[in-house]
Amino acid sequence: MEVTLKDLTKIFPGKGKHAADVVAVDHVDLQIPDGCLLGLLGPSGCGKSTVLNLLSGLLAPTEGKIFFGDQDVTDLPPEKRGVGLVFQSYALYPHLTVLQNILFPLQNLRGKDKLTKEEMLQKATEAAKLVQIDTLLDRKPSELSGGQQQRVAIARALVKMPKLLLLDEPLSNLDARLRLQTREELRRIQNETGITTIFVTHDQEEAMSISDLIVVMKDGKIHQIGKPQDIYDDPQDLFVAKFLGTPPIDLFDGYTKDGKLWIGEEAVMDVDGDYDGHLTVGIRPEGFVPSQTGAFTCGLQRLEVMGRDVSVVCQHPFFIGDTFRAIIDSDDIPKVTGSTIRFDLKPSKVYLFREDDEQRILFD
Numbered sequence: 001m002e003v004t005l006k007d008l009t010k011i012f013p014g015k016g017k018h019a020a021d022v023v024a025v026d027h028v029d030l031q032i033p034d035g036c037l038l039g040l041l042g043p044s045g046c047g048k049s050t051v052l053n054l055l056s057g058l059l060a061p062t063e064g065k066i067f068f069g070d071q072d073v074t075d076l077p078p079e080k081r082g083v084g085l086v087f088q089s090y091a092l093y094p095h096l097t098v099l100q101n102i103l104f105p106l107q108n109l110r111g112k113d114k115l116t117k118e119e120m121l122q123k124a125t126e127a128a129k130l131v132q133i134d135t136l137l138d139r140k141p142s143e144l145s146g147g148q149q150q151r152v153a154i155a156r157a158l159v160k161m162p163k164l165l166l167l168d169e170p171l172s173n174l175d176a177r178l179r180l181q182t183r184e185e186l187r188r189i190q191n192e193t194g195i196t197t198i199f200v201t202h203d204q205e206e207a208m209s210i211s212d213l214i215v216v217m218k219d220g221k222i223h224q225i226g227k228p229q230d231i232y233d234d235p236q237d238l239f240v241a242k243f244l245g246t247p248p249i250d251l252f253d254g255y256t257k258d259g260k261l262w263i264g265e266e267a268v269m270d271v272d273g274d275y276d277g278h279l280t281v282g283i284r285p286e287g288f289v290p291s292q293t294g295a296f297t298c299g300l301q302r303l304e305v306m307g308r309d310v311s312v313v314c315q316h317p318f319f320i321g322d323t324f325r326a327i328i329d330s331d332d333i334p335k336v337t338g339s340t341i342r343f344d345l346k347p348s349k350v351y352l353f354r355e356d357d358e359q360r361i362l363f364d
């Protein structure tokens, strides 16, 4: 099912005499294609959970509309929206078994939706199989690992075959390995069911790895929407460029003049564009190519060998911060003597941003 947000806004009134209102979601327009796994990404407090709560109907918008397909669901109560929800805390019923937990949403169906016992059991078993916990049906939540508990929560959300699945930081209580494994599982389950899914996280790597589309939010606004690789390769502004990528993009103070990009006293690259003046230069760590005759001279601190790659830790007076990292292939480890290293820059990995509004400046 396609989901559309039109001019969606949520303002929480300030509490107390002097408290300002909080604009948690600020005129958001978004179209989510049918069957898409969308990663909603942004720093803490940017409005991700509020968007999910508006979609589920737990919150009413201050302005704007929500459509499921062609249907305007803005005023529809949560139970009539056909949405499955999974939160960070699994919120399983501790006194019920796994099977009883999964059956629970079905037992609440009334009227024409009411199911027989056999039908309920069949649906619950199917959902349990999908998340591979069908051998644990008689256990209580306290007898399961964190990853298994999270799967039960997902099965419980899937058992009614929702039209939309909303996952709010579903992996954050899991340890690193389980997190990696469970995110692959989520991708598989989503592929198998084809349910339009929105996955909220503040972990850019997690969002990049499993999403069809990513939405990057800040202060209640959408900064960019696109495929993960497209957003990484083509960030529209400095915020998005900084938010995606590990290690993060390296930022320098620089300027353009007469077709050259300058950092300090070195012309580091040719640039063909209309802009002459000061700007912020972003270089992805993989954009540095060590070369004896390189145009960009940096202070070398140390090399960190990390298997396939080598991280070259450097300093530069115009770097914004303390030290920065260049990532190079371990086959290309440069022979360095002394305390400096020179790089050529890969133009496709260099991004220029205005200093005032932090928007990207395009160049050839």
Ligand code: ATP
Pocket (backbone or CB within 6 Å): 012, 013, 022, 023, 024, 042, 043, 044, 045, 046, 047, 048, 049, 050, 051, 202
């Ligand atoms: P996190 O990643 O930390 O969960 P988030 O991106 O999900 O953050 P939201 O929970 O959507 O952010 O909150 C967005 C903003 O709205 C925050 O400034 C938050 O303090 C505020 N907010 C959320 N819920 C309420 C509420 N019920 N009353 C008042 N302010 C709220």
